[in-house]
Amino acid sequence: MMILSFLLxxxxxxxxxxxxxxxxxxxxxxxxxxxxxxxxxxxxxxGTIGELILxxxxxxxxxxxx
Numbered sequence: 001m002m003i004l005s006f007l008l009x010x011x012x013x014x015x016x017x018x019x020x021x022x023x024x025x026x027x028x029x030x031x032x033x034x035x036x037x038x039x040x041x042x043x044x045x046x047g048t049i050g051e052l053i054l055x056x057x058x059x060x061x062x063x064x065x066x
Contacts, residue, residue: 003044
């Protein structure tokens with residue numbers, strides 16, 4: 001569920017130009033060219049890490065159905 005929440009958040013933020021801001025910041029900080037796919041992949045990765053933390057803490061089922 002957290003993965004979908006983060007992807008939905010990234011999609012909504014892209015309406016306000018946050019994706020362009022993220023891509024430009026990444027380019028300036030790390031001197032790497034990234035695409036819009038990288039933007040969504042970062043949000044997917046953060047959501048996945050959150051899901052794994054909940055799963056390994058034993059809170060996954062409780063949070064899933066509450």
